Amino acid sequence: MNLLSIDALTVDRGTARILDRVSLDVARGETVALVGESGAGKSTIATAIMRLLGDARISGSIALADAGDLLALREPDMVRLRGRRLSMIFQDAGAALNPAYTVGAQLVSAVRRNLGLGKRDAHARAVELMTQVGINDPEARLSAYPHQLSGGMQQRVMVAIALAADPDLLLADEPTSALDVTIQAQIVRLILAQTRARGAACIFVLHDLALASQACDSVVVLYAGQVVESGPVRDVLDNARHPYTRQLKSCVLEIGRDDLVAPEGTVPSHEDMPAGCRFATRCPRAQDRCWADAPPLETARGSHRFACWNPE
Amino acid sequence: MLRQAFGKIGQTLVVLFIVSFASFGLLKLAPGDPIQIMLGSEYSPQAYAALSAELGLDQPFWTQYADWALNFVRGDWGTSYVARTDIFTYGFLEALPVTLTLASFSLAFAILIGVPLGVLSAVRKDTIFDAGAAVFALTGTAFPSFLLGILLIWFFGVKLGLFPVMGYVSPWQDFWGGIYHMILPALTLSTYFIAMITRLTRATLVEVLAQPYIAAARARGEPGWRVIWVHGVRNIALPLVTILGLQLGTLLQGTVLTETVFNLPGIGQMLTSAVLGREYGVVQAGVMMTATLFIVVNLLVDLSYPILDPRLRDRK
Amino acid sequence: MTLVDNARRGRRSIFARRPFFTLALVVAVGYVLAAIFAPFVAPYDPVAQDFNAMMQPPSGAHPMGTDSYGQDILSRVIFGARYALIIGFFAVAIGAIGGLIVGLAAGLSGGWAEWALLRLIDSILALPSLILAVAFIAILGQGVDKVVIAVGLSMIGPFARTVRADVLQVRVQLFVEAAGLMAIPRAVIIWRHILPNVIYPLAVQVTIRISEAILVSSSLSFLGIGVTPPTPDWGLMIAEGRAFVSFAAWMSAMPGFALALLLIALSIVGDGIREEFDPKLRGKS
Numbered sequence: 017m018n019l020l021s022i023d024a025l026t027v028d029r030g031t032a033r034i035l036d037r038v039s040l041d042v043a044r045g046e047t048v049a050l051v052g053e054s055g056a057g058k059s060t061i062a063t064a065i066m067r068l069l070g071d072a073r074i075s076g077s078i079a080l081a082d083a084g085d086l087l088a089l090r091e092p093d094m095v096r097l098r099g100r101r102l103s104m105i106f107q108d109a110g111a112a113l114n115p116a117y118t119v120g121a122q123l124v125s126a127v128r129r130n131l132g133l134g135k136r137d138a139h140a141r142a143v144e145l146m147t148q149v150g151i152n153d154p155e156a157r158l159s160a161y162p163h164q165l166s167g168g169m170q171q172r173v174m175v176a177i178a179l180a181a182d183p184d185l186l187l188a189d190e191p192t193s194a195l196d197v198t199i200q201a202q203i204v205r206l207i208l209a210q211t212r213a214r215g216a217a218c219i220f221v222l223h224d225l226a227l228a229s230q231a232c233d234s235v236v237v238l239y240a241g242q243v244v245e246s247g248p249v250r251d252v253l254d255n256a257r258h259p260y261t262r263q264l265k266s267c268v269l270e271i272g273r274d275d276l277v278a279p280e281g282t283v284p285s286h287e288d289m290p291a292g293c294r295f296a297t298r299c300p301r302a303q304d305r306c307w308a309d310a311p312p313l314e315t316a317r318g319s320h321r322f323a324c325w326n327p328e
Numbered sequence: 329m330l331r332q333a334f335g336k337i338g339q340t341l342v343v344l345f346i347v348s349f350a351s352f353g354l355l356k357l358a359p360g361d362p363i364q365i366m367l368g369s370e371y372s373p374q375a376y377a378a379l380s381a382e383l384g385l386d387q388p389f390w391t392q393y394a395d396w397a398l399n400f401v402r403g404d405w406g407t408s409y410v411a412r413t414d415i416f417t418y419g420f421l422e423a424l425p426v427t428l429t430l431a432s433f434s435l436a437f438a439i440l441i442g443v444p445l446g447v448l449s450a451v452r453k454d455t456i457f458d459a460g461a462a463v464f465a466l467t468g469t470a471f472p473s474f475l476l477g478i479l480l481i482w483f484f485g486v487k488l489g490l491f492p493v494m495g496y497v498s499p500w501q502d503f504w505g506g507i508y509h510m511i512l513p514a515l516t517l518s519t520y521f522i523a524m525i526t527r528l529t530r531a532t533l534v535e536v537l538a539q540p541y542i543a544a545a546r547a548r549g550e551p552g553w554r555v556i557w558v559h560g561v562r563n564i565a566l567p568l569v570t571i572l573g574l575q576l577g578t579l580l581q582g583t584v585l586t587e588t589v590f591n592l593p594g595i596g597q598m599l600t601s602a603v604l605g606r607e608y609g610v611v612q613a614g615v616m617m618t619a620t621l622f623i624v625v626n627l628l629v630d631l632s633y634p635i636l637d638p639r640l641r642d643r644k
Numbered sequence: 645m646t647l648v649d650n651a652r653r654g655r656r657s658i659f660a661r662r663p664f665f666t667l668a669l670v671v672a673v674g675y676v677l678a679a680i681f682a683p684f685v686a687p688y689d690p691v692a693q694d695f696n697a698m699m700q701p702p703s704g705a706h707p708m709g710t711d712s713y714g715q716d717i718l719s720r721v722i723f724g725a726r727y728a729l730i731i732g733f734f735a736v737a738i739g740a741i742g743g744l745i746v747g748l749a750a751g752l753s754g755g756w757a758e759w760a761l762l763r764l765i766d767s768i769l770a771l772p773s774l775i776l777a778v779a780f781i782a783i784l785g786q787g788v789d790k791v792v793i794a795v796g797l798s799m800i801g802p803f804a805r806t807v808r809a810d811v812l813q814v815r816v817q818l819f820v821e822a823a824g825l826m827a828i829p830r831a832v833i834i835w836r837h838i839l840p841n842v843i844y845p846l847a848v849q850v851t852i853r854i855s856e857a858i859l860v861s862s863s864l865s866f867l868g869i870g871v872t873p874p875t876p877d878w879g880l881m882i883a884e885g886r887a888f889v890s891f892a893a894w895m896s897a898m899p900g901f902a903l904a905l906l907l908i909a910l911s912i913v914g915d916g917i918r919e920e921f922d923p924k925l926r927g928k929s
Binding site: 066092096097099106107108113115116117125130161163174178180 | 559637
């Protein structure tokens with residue numbers, strides 16, 4: 017049985033449909049990359065799993081093993097899952113740490129709450145966690161305020177907070193996008209090593225396909241709120257069927273930059289989204305049918321799936 | 329940081345000097361010769377000169393100011409002929425505590441009611457409750473306090489007979505009696521501040537609650553009340569304290585009116601009767617006490633910034 | 645000019661977009677009309693005493709009742725609008741002009757003079773406007789004209805602060821620096837570049853602060869040290885009625901609600917104008 021099973025997740029905010037019938041599965045200990053341009057809905061998936069989307073309208077289901085459909089849970093039950101079985105790391109650690117409290121206060125309170133430890137044990141555990149995420153002199157760092165730490169250090173603290181209670185699933189929402197290039201790889205390696213050491217699954221929101229290919233077990237490619245291709249990382253990358261995946265790949269290969277250079281053209285706005293395939297406006301292989309009907313997800317081989325009428 | 333603090337204190341001293349100089353100088357401009365007033369209509373030139381010398385009024389302006397300022401600091405504020413006592417006792421020891429008691433009660437009311445109202449309003453943004461709080465905030469900030477006081481007296485005092493409508497009982501001597509007498513005046517004075525704090529809390533908290541660290545706190549399993557009160561409200565402390573410091577003047581001027589409505593013997597009553605009796609020394613004392621209070625409190629507000637926001641501690 | 649364009653665009657649609665603002669504006673205009681045409685609207689002479697009709701509750705003959713001298717409260721309330729608006733307007737005018745001069749001086753002078761002027765503004769702001777007005781009244785004495793001057797002088801501080809802030813903003817803008825480089829006389833720079841950019845926000849401030857001036861002046865009257873009886877001033881009327889509140893509550897309540905309604909209407913109008921026209925707030929809500 018899968019750890020997490022998302023089925024036909026649809027999210028609307030105002031008149032905009034941010035996610036459209038997204039389905040994906042995560043096995044225990046698996047690392048899944050969500051890839052796509054900004055606005056594709058990657059972060060929305062992560063936030064929806066945590067049920068932190070605020071006033072958006074959500075339908076579909078998000079089933080977590082031993083907990084049932086997260087969307088049907090009462091809020092107090094959801095609160096008990098957050099931090100214990102589900103954790104999240106944010107884009108900008110500097111903004112995700114409360115500036116009014118020391119990092120120690122925030123880490124220790126997470127440890128106490130989610131592990132049920134007393135003050136002294138929690139402090140010891142906090143020191144241990146800080147060491148695990150590679151922070152030197154953890155005692156001193158615990159009494160520092162977030163603004164006194166570097167961006168990389170802040171993100172390490174966030175990793176420590178997120179992993180404090182050994183969650184089953186870690187959601188990492190572009191955890192390196194606010195960091196220097198030199199530190200990005202360190203943080204990614206840290207997150208992967210720490211989740212593997214704990215046997216935790218991880219959903220990595222990325223816009224770097226190259227990184228996804230190195231670090232993850234499977235990939236989900238999103239375009240304009242829909243899954244266009246998904247499957248084991250080798251299948252999807254070596255044998256991409258969807259033209260969008262191919263474009264993403266060639267962009268990375270061409271330039272080899274740290275951030276993803278978007279393929280030519282732009283994602284259509286929510287008002288003038290095509291009736292058929294959403295990628296049709298930018299697709300070199302678009303046919304009449306692509307404009308008229310939306311392609312369903314088809315299985316290529318094993319769990320490798322794609323949504324295209326005219327695949328490569 | 330220490331240098332900054334000393335700079336602030338220096339600025340404060342300069343402002344205090346200007347205020348004292350202005351209140352001394354302005355009241356020198358007041359019409360009427362104080363010696364003539366004291367001596368009445370029949371007096372000899374010798375008596376005039378003698379009294380003038382005794383009061384130091386024959387000295388040059390700067391000497392008079394220096395004498396006055398020195399005496400002021402020493403607590404020698406002159407004599408009030410209307411109250412038949414020295415002004416320091418009358419103003420500082422008797423009137424100021426009344427005003428401060430009223431002001432602190434009102435401030436406590438304002439914070440204890442205004443912050444929760446604003447928090448609820450922010451959390452239930454765009455609901456009927458929020459709209460109601462907005463209407464209250466608007467009406468409350470525009471409604472004249474002295475009218476509200478009279479209405480409260482009429483309703484709670486006269487119609488319902490629940491509260492005493494006049495007079496002052498010091499809560500330092502009779503705690504419960506003092507509170508009982510203070511409820512209507514404090515409610516009168518604090519309505520404006522409750523409304524203002526509600527408005528400010530809502531506006532700033534809505535912004536804070538949209539910050540990533542709020543989502544992060546929820547993501548690590550903090551329950552809703554803790555997210556709002558510990559992570560949200562803690563971060564609006566700085567704007568709240570700043571505005572409260574700046575609005576202290578409004579609070580003090582509100583006490584003047586409230587004291588008159590409820591017949592409380594504070595600085596407001598002292599000032600009003602001094603103006604009617606043309607006792608310039610008492611007006612000076614009232615002005616100096618009010619201004620000093622405002623300046624000192626705002627200095628404290630400035631100095632408290634690094635405590636309220638750790639990010640300000642490391643600024644050079 | 646963009647400012648004018650924005651103002652025009654706001655004026656065309658503001659009434660439809662802001663129903664409360666429109667309502668409040670109608671109320672405020674009603675007060676202005678009542679004030680202007682007071683002799684024609686008021687049923688009685690506001691200072692005519694009638695000892696046969698003292699402290700009568702509201703009735704057909706006296707819709708708001710009469711006071712302890714038998715004066716018709718409705719007529720006094722209508723004439724009171726006149727005093728309130730005149731005092732409010734002229735006091736704000738004094739405050740705005742004084743604030744403009746001090747603020748310009750503080751914003752344009754540099755170094756020692758600027759520092760001294762700033763401390764001066766701080767000192768004025770250290771006293772709440774009512775206390776400051778009380779101090780001025782102590783020197784000037786009582787009466788309508790004295791109240792106008794006292795309230796006006798007490799408002800210089802806040803005006804000066806906003807003017808200075810605006811001057812600083814304009815001063816850093818490139819065109820002023822460029823004009824300065826070209827050795828254009830200082831007076832011309834002030835007149836052509838700085839004043840237009842300062843006057844506009846100042847005008848917005850004036851509309852907002854009229855209600856404050858009215859509140860402070862009626863507070864002075866309420867304290868018994870502002871306008872003298874038998875002038876039909878709201879603050880004075882509220883104070884006179886205070887002693888009779890237990891059995892003739894209308895004496896305070898009628899002028900009180902007249903004052904409260906005007907203040908609330910003015911504050912809604914002021915908020916609307918500020919949100920529409922203040923460039924710093926625009927785009928926020």
